[in-house]
Amino acid sequence: MSGVDEAVPTEDGARLWATRAGAGTPVVCCHGGPGLWDALGDVAGLLADLATVHRWDQRGCGRSQRCGPYSVARSVADLDAVRRHFGLHRMALLGHSYGAGLALQYALAHPEHVSKLVYVSGNGIDSRDTWRSAYRRNLRANLGTHLARWETLGRRRRTEAEEREWCVLQFSADYSDRERALEQAEAAATPWFGVNHECNATINAEVDRTSGTPELRAACERLHVPVLIVHGAEDIRPDWALDSLEQALPRVSRTVLNGAGHLPWVEEPNGFRSAVGDFLAGLSA
Incomplete structure (x- = not known):
């Protein structure tokens, strides 16, 4: 679902692409990556009658200005710039994959501005x-007959x-329906904005250093924002990786969608809309 493109200024002079559509509770989305771009238009469409959905491309990605510096703290500050640009005092956050972690980091830093957090496929x-x-x-198992080509492209x-072909092959492993996986991956890569590999490597290295620390768990234990964890049962990232987050958060519910992989709104749109819509409306914890 598309709205009017807007340019969001940050305090260090970078320009971020953003858009909004729908009506109702303000929800700000954080796309996956790092180094990719917003591909959550279908999520906005599913929630259009329930929420005003704000989407943006993270710094250096997609339609946003391709410039650093790249860090989680910088991304949190940029998300706050998006919030201020749209005049939101409080907002629900919906983050997907890496973006789920970014949304969590924002909630930890600015809980006063977050009404709820939807943590999708983190x-x-x-x-x-x-x-x-x-x-x-x-x-590797999901790539099947495409594994050799993916490995060949990855080595050179x-x-x-x-680059687009390599990414489409990797994206295809994220879908439960193996017969439609390449078709769905092609759709996810269209339009194609290219991967910011510098952003990806820099932020992933930081996440590697900070994940699993006692400080992160303690911060989650102090977070009193309601959180909904949503995960596809067939996601190639194991769902037990989410247990530690669920155990740490004091106000949390969890939904597993059968028949869905890493992008559950694509393969189980009705279940996704129901779970997220009920949560935003206050019908679940």
Whole structure:
């Protein structure tokens, strides 16, 4: 679902792309990556009659200005710039994958501005080493006959066309319906804005250093914002990685959607809309 494109200024002079659509409770989305772009238009469409959905491209990504610096703290500050630009005092946050972690970090830093948090297909707060090997096994298994091509492309310097092909193959592993996976991955990569690999490497290294720390768990234990964890049962990232986050949060509910992978709103749109809509309306904890 599309709205009017807007340019959000940050205090250090960067310009971020953003848009909003719908009517009702303000919800601000945080897309996955890091280094990718907003692909949550379908989420906005599902929630259009329930919420005003604000979407944005993170710094250096998609339609936003391609400039650093890249860090979680910088991304949190940029998200706050989006909040101020749209005149929101409090907002619900909906983050997907890496964006779920970013939304959580924002809630930890600015709980006064967050009414609720929808944590979609994130990876919890334990060290990523606890689940990464399982994820890699599942990724390779889902790639199936495309594994050799994906590995070949991954080992060499790629043209832009090859970069898109490599990403589409990797994206395809994220869907439960293997017969439609490539088609759905093509849709996710259209329009194509390219991957910011510098952003990806820099922020992922920071997340690796900070995940699994006692400080992060303690901060989650102090967070009294209501949180809904949503996860597809067939996501190649193991759902048990979310147990530590669920155990740490004092106000949390959790929904697992059968028949869905990493993008549950694509494969189980009715279940996703029902779970998220009820949560935003206050019909679940």
